[in-house]
Amino acid sequence: AQTVTQSQPEMSVQEAETVTLSCTYDTSENNYYLFWYKQPPSRQMILVIRQEAYKQQNATENRFSVNFQKAAKSFSLKISDSQLGDTAMYFCAFIMNRDDKIIFGKGTRLHILP
Amino acid sequence: NAGVMQNPRHLVRRRGQEARLRCSPMKGHSHVYWYRQLPEEGLKFMVYLQKENIIDESGMPKERFSAEFPKEGPSILRIQQVVRGDSAAYFCASSRTDRGNTEAFFGQGTRLTVV
Numbered sequence: 001a002q003t004v005t006q007s008q009p010e011m012s013v014q015e016a017e018t019v020t021l022s023c024t025y026d027t028s029e030n031n032y033y034l035f036w037y038k039q040p041p042s043r044q045m046i047l048v049i050r051q052e053a054y055k056q057q058n059a060t061e062n063r064f065s066v067n068f069q070k071a072a073k074s075f076s077l078k079i080s081d082s083q084l085g086d087t088a089m090y091f092c093a094f095i096m097n098r099d100d101k102i103i104f105g106k107g108t109r110l111h112i113l114p
Numbered sequence: 115n116a117g118v119m120q121n122p123r124h125l126v127r128r129r130g131q132e133a134r135l136r137c138s139p140m141k142g143h144s145h146v147y148w149y150r151q152l153p154e155e156g157l158k159f160m161v162y163l164q165k166e167n168i169i170d171e172s173g174m175p176k177e178r179f180s181a182e183f184p185k186e187g188p189s190i191l192r193i194q195q196v197v198r199g200d201s202a203a204y205f206c207a208s209s210r211t212d213r214g215n216t217e218a219f220f221g222q223g224t225r226l227t228v229v
Binding site for chain 1: 218
C-alpha cells in the first residue's frame with residue numbers, strides 16, 4: 001500500500017526566510033505523480049506544485065520548488081522569500097498514473113511570522 | 115468558470131439524523147471524488163464517481179454512507195443516522211479525466227458537526 005509521511009507537524013519561520021517542508025512516500029510503482037497542496041484557514045485546497053516521477057528535473061513554480069529524490073522516495077518543498085500569505089497547512093500527496101485516488105500525508109502547519 | 119461548489123459550507127445534525135452534502139463539479143468535469151478530513155489530519159479518500167456510476171468506493175464505510183452522481187444535478191454524499199464520529203470536513207474534487215496527470219480541483223468543503 002502507498003503511504004505518504006510528513007514528519008514535521010508544525011513549523012514557524014520569519015517572513016522573507018526560506019523554509020523546507022519534508023515528505024517521504026512509499027510505493028513499489030515506477031510511474032506516479034507527487035503534489036504539494038496548500039490549505040489556508042479558508043480550508044480551500046490549492047495545488048501548489050506537481051512533479052511527474054519520470055522527470056528528473058525538479059519542478060519550480062515561482063517561489064516554490066521541490067527536491068525530488070526518487071531513489072530515496074523523498075519529495076521536499078522549498079518556499080523562498082516566505083510571505084505572510086504562505087501561512088497554511090501544507091499537504092504532500094501522491095497518485096499513481098493508473099489509479100484514481102490521491103493519497104495525502106497528515107500535513108505540516110506552517111506559520112510565517114512578521 | 116465557477117470552481118467546484120459544495121453546499122452547505124456548514125451543517126449541524128443531531129445524532130440519528132441524515133446529512134446530505136452536495137457537490138457541483140467544475141464545468142466540463144465528469145469525475146468526482148469525495149474525501150473526509152478529520153481535525154489535524156490529511157484528507158482520506160472515500161469514493162470516486164463518474165456520471166451515474168460508482169467507480170471506486172473502497173474508502174466508504176460499509177454502513178450508513180452512500181454517494182451518487184446522477185446524470186443531471188450535483189453529486190450527493192449521504193450519511194444516514196449520523197453519529198458523533200462522523201463530524202469532519204468533507205471535500206469534493208472534480209477532474210476532466212481519471213488520469214493521474216490531470217489536476218483535481220477541490221471545493222471548499224462542508225464541515226459537518228454532529229451534536
